[in-house]
Each structure stands twice: as structure tokens, then as C-alpha cells.
Amino acid sequence: MKNKKIAIIGYASRLPQTSDATFWEDLLAGRNLLTRVAEDRWAQYGFEHPSRAHPGSSVTFAAGSLGDVGGFDAGFFRISPREAAAMDPQQRLLLEMSWEAFAHAGIPVLHLRGSRCGVFIGLASTDYGYRLADDLAAIGANSATGSTASIAANRLSYFYDLQGPSMVVDTACSSALVAFHQACQSLLHGESDLALTGAINLHLHPFGFLVFSKASMLSAEGRSRPFDAAADGYVRAEGGGVFVLKEHAAALRDGDRILAVVAHTAINTDGHKAGLTIPRVAAQAALLTAAYAAAGIDPDAIDYIEAHGTGTAVGDPLEVEAIGRALGARRRADNPLPLGSVKSNLGHMETASGVPGLLKAIHCLQQRTVPATIGVTRLNPRLPLADFGLEVVTAARALRPTGPPTVGVNAFGFGGANAHVILERAAEPRRRLRSPGKVRHTQRWPLLLSAATPTALRQVAANFAGVLTGVAEQDYACRYQANFRSDRLGQRALFWGGGESDLATDVRAFAAGEDASPAALGKGLEAPRGPVFLYSGNGS
Numbered sequence: 001m002k003n004k005k006i007a008i009i010g011y012a013s014r015l016p017q018t019s020d021a022t023f024w025e026d027l028l029a030g031r032n033l034l035t036r037v038a039e040d041r042w043a044q045y046g047f048e049h050p051s052r053a054h055p056g057s058s059v060t061f062a063a064g065s066l067g068d069v070g071g072f073d074a075g076f077f078r079i080s081p082r083e084a085a086a087m088d089p090q091q092r093l094l095l096e097m098s099w100e101a102f103a104h105a106g107i108p109v110l111h112l113r114g115s116r117c118g119v120f121i122g123l124a125s126t127d128y129g130y131r132l133a134d135d136l137a138a139i140g141a142n143s144a145t146g147s148t149a150s151i152a153a154n155r156l157s158y159f160y161d162l163q164g165p166s167m168v169v170d171t172a173c174s175s176a177l178v179a180f181h182q183a184c185q186s187l188l189h190g191e192s193d194l195a196l197t198g199a200i201n202l203h204l205h206p207f208g209f210l211v212f213s214k215a216s217m218l219s220a221e222g223r224s225r226p227f228d229a230a231a232d233g234y235v236r237a238e239g240g241g242v243f244v245l246k247e248h249a250a251a252l253r254d255g256d257r258i259l260a261v262v263a264h265t266a267i268n269t270d271g272h273k274a275g276l277t278i279p280r281v282a283a284q285a286a287l288l289t290a291a292y293a294a295a296g297i298d299p300d301a302i303d304y305i306e307a308h309g310t311g312t313a314v315g316d317p318l319e320v321e322a323i324g325r326a327l328g329a330r331r332r333a334d335n336p337l338p339l340g341s342v343k344s345n346l347g348h349m350e351t352a353s354g355v356p357g358l359l360k361a362i363h364c365l366q367q368r369t370v371p372a373t374i375g376v377t378r379l380n381p382r383l384p385l386a387d388f389g390l391e392v393v394t395a396a397r398a399l400r401p402t403g404p405p406t407v408g409v410n411a412f413g414f415g416g417a418n419a420h421v422i423l424e425r426a427a428e429p430r431r432r433l434r435s436p437g438k439v440r441h442t443q444r445w446p447l448l449l450s451a452a453t454p455t456a457l458r459q460v461a462a463n464f465a466g467v468l469t470g471v472a473e474q475d476y477a478c479r480y481q482a483n484f485r486s487d488r489l490g491q492r493a494l495f496w497g498g499g500e501s502d503l504a505t506d507v508r509a510f511a512a513g514e515d516a517s518p519a520a521l522g523k524g525l526e527a528p529r530g531p532v533f534l535y536s537g538n539g540s
Contacts (some may be wrong), residue, residue, distance in 0.1 A: 010105025014065030062222025064237025122175030122199030176354030198242030308339025324388020
């Protein structure tokens with residue numbers, strides 16, 4: 001098991017003021033994605049006060065916000081409106097993201113029924129339950145499953161009929177990476193053949209702001225400035241994401257698109273220390289030392305560390321020292337180890353903070369570039385950067401142009417639960433000797449699109465039309481993914497196209513509701529159960 005690795009083959013996320021499509025662009029542009037808590041969550045004016053000592057208040061409601069999280073297509077997930085209203089929106093978003101992640105991985109969910117797919121979710125917020133406490137008369141038959149943390153994972157297993165392990169992990173701000181670690185371990189130990197892992201965090205009640213404000217953890221200025229001398233705490237953020245994982249050899253065997261390779265994951269805990277919420281350098285350093293030794297990676301070969309980097313006066317210097325002692329001090333003097341933190345862009349997603357860290361690391365590996373950590377006006381003089389051969393990435397920089405780069409992602413819970421994930425760039429896929437994509441445009445192949453409703457089907461067509469490029473190889477790949485690696489829902493449209501332009505025209509016309517129609521349009525039938533006999537007539 002020592003040399004086995006894990007492949008990340010799909011993901012989906014919900015991030016403050018950005019999306020999967022724009023996240024990398026926003027990081028490269030150095031955008032500040034922080035705003036305030038959405039106005040419809042609660043009456044903020046009654047809970048905000050500039051003094052931390054003022055009872056029942058927070059010094060700030062600055063936040064990385066998703067905005068409206070109330071919308072949910074309950075019918076698609078076969079949930080009644082009454083039950084959907086009782087469900088914590090965190091459960092609703094996890095259902096949406098899991099479906100999108102499986103689609104991103106090219107895995108039709110029908111194929112997952114009864115499979116040993118494990119579900120490992122990081123979740124700590126019980127804000128929706130706090131809202132019920134404000135109105136006890138609203139508690140109903142679905143309130144228990146709607147607000148219980150463990151159901152967030154179990155509901156996914158139930159909906160998709162997944163029969164591997166199913167659990168929720170709460171280690172505070174390291175929950176996402178600890179859940180990720182548990183998913184990898186389940187795959188490596190043969191408990192699961194596939195794993196769905198991620199985390200979620202939403203601001204649905206002022207309680208979280210009040211408790212962290214009283215603990216002097218939040219930035220009174222409402223600014224997220226990891227590693228900066230003027231940093232005065234972190235800015236809360238909401239969001240989440242899920243990842244689809246598979247054992248690396250299995251992913252290669254199945255022809256999956258591998259987004260990044262997990263070289264190793266590791267977790268430990270601080271144990272007894274100066275204070276419950278004060279990080280322990282020795283424990284964090286020990287975790288990093290053991291992780292890279294187990295992965296067989298020389299510290300000098302690490303390209304970048306995505307630090308936990310929250311912007312707190314205590315946490316940042318201690319984390320930097322731990323990284324320096326474990327890794328920086330063991331590198332060549334002319335090869336300082338680059339550090340950064342995505343929290344400078346979108347704040348600290350707490351339980352789900354590992355999600356944007358992993359997403360950033362995946363993009364860094366694919367693009368061989370590290371975006372800047374923004375908001376650093378003057379580096380915190382308490383950071384022992386020079387002592388240990390470290391440097392903060394304050395301007396975008398390229399990774400080494402050759403060889404598989406390596407990126408580490410850190411996460412720490414404020415009670416002392418530490419986690420680290422080591423990612424490597426996936427090898428370039430081997431090209432077939434005879435690519436089926438190199439074909440004449442005169443060949444006619446079907447394109448099957450499906451959705452749950454007629455309206456959604458036209459939207460799917462509109463989205464798909466933008467993918468069609470007129471390149472034969474891309475044409476084949478698009479049709480193959482749509483026909484064989486996508487879910488076949490009830491409403492379906494079948495298109496034929498001799499040339500790529502003809503196909504694109506037909507798809508766009510259908511999406512716009514014009515007279516031009518696909519070759520076939522109608523409802524799909526349930527997949528037959530049991531044997532099917534085909535009599536093809538004379539000859540083959």
C-alpha cells in the first residue's frame with residue numbers, strides 16, 4: 001500500500017462570488033471576493049457593534065458570501081417541497097455538487113447503484129438547527145433528518161444507493177482535509193472502490209459570528225490578509241465542494257481523466273500545549289516531516305505549499321515556523337520554498353476551507369503557475385521566513401516547466417487537528433495509435449442529450465452548443481462523453497450532423513426553440529432489467 005496513489009477525477013464547488021468556471025481567472029487577476037453576509041439571512045443591524053465586549057454582537061459581518069442559497073430543485077432529487085424546506089441548505093448544496101462532480105468525472109450515477117462508493121463529508125455548522133430553536137413551533141416530522149449533521153453524508157448515500165462507508169467529519173477548520181484523508185484511506189484499504197469527499201459551510205444564523213468575534217478571531221476591519229503585518233484576524237466565508245476519488249491504477253485502467261494525483265495524505269493532533277486553541281509547532285512540523293518521508297519526496301523538490309494562512313496574529317507565525325522546520329530548512333539555500341493562501345482572496349471557509357485550497361492546488365499543477373497571495377502590504381516581521389528558507393508568493397510565478405510539480409495543502413483545526421495533502425501533476429494521457437477523433441467531417445455520429453424536464457433539456461443544449469468547436473477530434477470526444485459518460489435522464493434529444501457546423505446549428509436551433517428540430521425528441525424509457533434477446537436476422 002506504500003506506493004499506491006489516489007486520482008482526483010472530478011469535482012464541483014460553490015465559492016464566494018466566483019464559480020468553477022471563473023475561479024482560476026479570479027485568482028490570477030488577484031481579485032478580492034469578500035463582501036458581507038447576504039442581507040436576507042438575518043437583521044444584521046441588531047447584532048453588529050464595534051466593541052468586542054458588547055454583549056450579543058459581532059464586530060463585523062464582512063464575509064465571503066454565496067448570496068441566495070434558498071433555491072433548490074427538489075423535484076429533481078425526488079424530495080417533496082415539505083421535506084426540502086426542512087432540510088439544511090448545506091444538505092441541498094451537497095446534493096447539487098455531488099451530481100455535478102459525478103458528471104465532471106464522467107460517471108453516470110445509474111452505474112453507482114449498489115456500489116462500494118464511500119461518502120466522507122466535512123461539516124460542523126448547525127446554523128439551520130439554531131434557527132429552529134428560535135421558533136420551536138416550526139419543528140416537524142422532517143426536522144430531525146433535516147438538521148442532523150450525519151444525515152448530510154447519509155442522504156447522499158441514500159439518494160445514489162451508495163453502499164460504502166458514509167460519514168461526517170468535524171475537526172473544525174481541518175474538516176475538509178481530514179475527510180479527504182479518510183476517503184483516501186478507505187480506497188487504499190479496499191473499503192471503497194470510489195469515494196465522494198468534500199465539505200460545506202454556510203452562514204445561516206448570527207451565532208457563528210458572535211462566538212468567533214468574542215474569541216477575538218475575526219478581523220474587525222473585515223479584511224483577509226494572511227502573512228501581512230497589519231492582519232487582525234480572519235474573515236468568515238461560506239461555500240463548499242466535493243471531489244470524486246479513485247485508486248490511481250483503477251483510474252488509469254478505466255480511462256478516467258485524472259485532474260491531479262494524491263501522493264500522500266496525513267493527519268495528527270497537537271496533544272497538550274500552551275492553550276487549547278494555540279497551534280503547536282512541533283506537532284505540525286512532525287506531520288509534514290512524516291508525510292513527505294512516507295511519500296518519498298525530497299523537501300527540495302516541493303514546488304509550493306498552500307498554507308492554512310488565516311491571517312491571525314498567533315496562527316500564521318507558528319504555521320510558518322512549522323513549515324520552515326520540517327521542509328524549508330532542508331532545502332538548498334538558493335531554493336526558498338514558496339508559500340501562499342487562497343484565504344487572501346475569499347476568506348476563511350472554516351470547515352470547508354480545505355476545498356478552495358485543494359482546487360487552487362489542482363489548477364496550479366495543471367497550469368504550472370502559482371497566483372499571488374493578495375493584500376500583503378508589508379510582511380509580518382514575526383514570520384521566520386528568512387530563518388528557514390521560505391518566501392510568500394506576492395506576485396504570480398511559474399512553476400518549473402518540466403517534470404511533475406508537487407504541491408502541498410495545509411489545514412489546521414483550532415482544537416489541534418492537523419491535516420496535510422500532497423498533490424502531484426497527472427501524467428499526460430497516452431495518445432491512441434489510431435485516434436478515433438481523426439475522422440472525416442462527412443461521418444455521421446449521433447449526439448444524445450438528456451435532462452429532467454423539457455425546459456432543462458433546451459438549457460443543456462444551449463450549454464453544449466458552446467463546447468462544439470468544429471475540430472474533428474474534439475467533436476468525437478464531446479459526443480463520446482455525452483453519449484456514454486453522462487446520465488440519461490427522462491427528456492432526451494438525439495441529433496445527427498454530417499459536418500460539425502451542421503450539428504452545432506441543429507443544437508443551437510433546438511436550444512432557441514426554433515423550427516429546426518433534432519432527429520428524435522421524446523421521453524426515455526426505464527433501463528430494462530434482466531436479459532435482453534436480440535435477433536439481428538441474416539448475417540452479422
